[in-house]
Amino acid sequence: MLFSVILLYTAYTLQILAVGANRADPPLISVIPSPLLLIGNNVTIRCQGAEQEDKFILYKNGAPLREGTPAGETAEFYICNAQRKDAGNYFCMRKVDRRFTNHITIIVKGEDDIVQILALPSTSVSAGGNLTIQCQTAKQGDTFVLYKDVDVVTEQEPAGEIAQFHIYPVQPKDKGMYYCLRKSSQSKVQISSRIEVIIEGEDDIVQISALPSTNVSAGGNLTIQCQTAKQGDTFVLYKDDDVVSEQEPAGEIAQFNMYPVQPKDTGMYFCLRKSSQSDIKVSNEVEITIEGAGDEVSRPNADYTITNSVRLGLAGLLLLITIFLVIENCRTKKNQLQQQRDYHNYNLYSVQC
Secondary structure (H helix, E strand, C coil), X not given: CXXXXXXXXXXXXXXXXXXXXXXXXXXXEEEXXXXXXXXXXXXXXXXXXXXXXXXXXXXXXXXXXXXXXXXXXXXXXXXXCCCHHHCEEEEEEECCCCEECCCEEEEEECHHHCCEEEEECCCEEECCCCEEEEXXXXXXXXXXXXXXXXXXXXXXXXXXXXXXXXXXXCCHHHCEEEEEEEECCCCCEEECCCEEEEEECHHHCCEEEEECCCEEECCCCEEEEEECCCCCCEEEEEECCEEEEEECCCCCEEEEEECCCCHHXXXXXEEEEECCCCCEEECXXXXXXXXXXXXXXXXXXXXXXXXXXXXXXXXXXXXXXXXXXXXXXXXXXXXXXXXXXXXXXXXXXXXXX
C-alpha cells in the first residue's frame, strides 16, 4: 500500500515537471505605473505567465518576499505608501517550472532628489521658433548640464532652483532626445528622464548660402542668397546683429551682392523672412571670412608710420628755424643798441633775450 502511494506521488511529480519543462512561455515581471517612485506613492508588481494552479514567488534582492496565487495569468503584489526601504531589485519565480523573470529595480526617492526636465512651450516647436528647456530642482552649488542625444549642449549653475536653457531660433538640427544632468557640490550626479524635441515645418525653413564660398579674398565678389520666399515675403539680411539690407524677391530667392568685399565684411550672417501675414522665420548662421584681410590692415598701418615720421621731421625742422630766427633777431637788436650807445654815451639800455 505504501509503495503504491509513493509510486503515484512520484508519477504526479514527474508529470508536473514534464509539463513545466515543455512550456515555452517565460514568466514576465512589470511595475505599474513606474519603477521610479516618490516616497508615499503606491505601486503594483505584476508577475505574468501563469496557468491553472500555478503560483508565483516574489523575490527582493535575491530573497523570497511573498507568494501569490494568480487570478488568471497574473499575480499582483502591492506596495502601498512606498518608503526608501522598499527600493531594491525585484524578480518573480514561477513555482511549477522554477523559471525566473528578468530583474527590475525599484527606486524610491524624495521629491528633492528627482531631476525634472520640461520643454516650453512644447516638445513640438516650429522651425525658427523659440524653445526653452528647464532643468529642476537645484540646490545651492548644483550645476545642470543639458544633453542632446549624447552631446553636451551647455551647462549652467542656476541662481535659484531652475536652470533655463534658451534655444532661438530653433533649427532642424535641434531635434533630438534631451535630458538634464545635475552635479552637486559633493560630486553626486543625477539624471532626468529624456524628452524628445520635434521641429515642425522643416520644409518651410529659411536657408542661407554664400557664393562662391564663405571664404572670399579681399576685393572679390560675394553673393549671399536667402530662400525660400513666397509671394509678398521680404528678406532681411543681417550681419551679426545689424541689418545689412532687405529685399522683396521676384521669385523664391533673394540675392544680396557685395562687391568689392572688405575686411569689415567678415562676420556672422543670417536671413530673416517676413511674410505678408507678419510671420517671421530666421535661417541658421553662416560665417563669412575675408581672406587677405591682414594685408589690407597692415598696409595702412605702415603708411601711418611713415606719415607720422615725416610730420615729426617737419615739426623739428620748423622748430630749428624758429629758434634760429629768434637768435638772429636778438643779435640784430643788440647790434642796434650798441650803435645807439656809442652815439649817446649817456644812455644805458638793458636787453634780455
